[in-house]
Amino acid sequence: MYELETDFDKRLINLGDPDSRAELAAVWPLAKFPVLRDHERQRDLPESSVIIEYLDHYYPGTAPLIPRDWDSALEVRLWDRFFDNHVQTPMQAIVSHRLGGGTDKPQAERSALGAAYGIIDQRMATRRWAGGDAFSMADCAAAPALFYALTLEPLPPALNHATAYVERLMERPSVRRVLEEAKPYFQYYPFAEAIPPRFR
Secondary structure (H helix, E strand, C coil), rough: CCCCCCCCCCCCCCCCCCCHHHHHHHHCCCCCCCCEECCCCCEEEECHHHHHHHHHHHHHCCCCCCCHHHHHHHHHHHHHHHHHHHHHHHHHCCCCCCCHCCCCCCCCHHHHHHHHHHHHHHHHHCCCCCCEECHHHHHHHHHHHHHHHHHHHCCCCCCCCHHHHHHHHHHCCHHHHHHHHHHHHHCCCCCCCHHCCCCC
């Protein structure tokens, strides 16, 4: 939303509150977020990638988040899925393990993150953004996935291309704005002590 400069009203959902959870479940039965409610078109949409596609079509910004060229768009969708499935998923598994009382960081998930980091470094050796020259939906997926994953498994110093990418990503104005708004909730994150001081 911030990247496209689309006006919207935010709703904070407390999944621990039965009424709030029921309200979300009435829109999306899985009671997971994000969910977009478009009052103008009377449409409810879950899933971040689908929401971005929808916004890019009906509420476009100055630059598309999904390229108009089919081959380039396919590349963006691939890397959107890569960050969700191969960075976000192992990261969430480690966090869930800690929230469930575990004191270690499961090795399989840590190894998965390490493998993903290597692929990202190779990818970013010839690109500015994950999908190519322009910021895209792939970078929208990368931002939260990498921000939290790096609190669990830092990037090895040798991965200078991935490191430079993360720095660009975290300095993006839309990403900085999201991180600033997230600060009050960092206290609930079980690895909050590993969040870099400049973001706290």
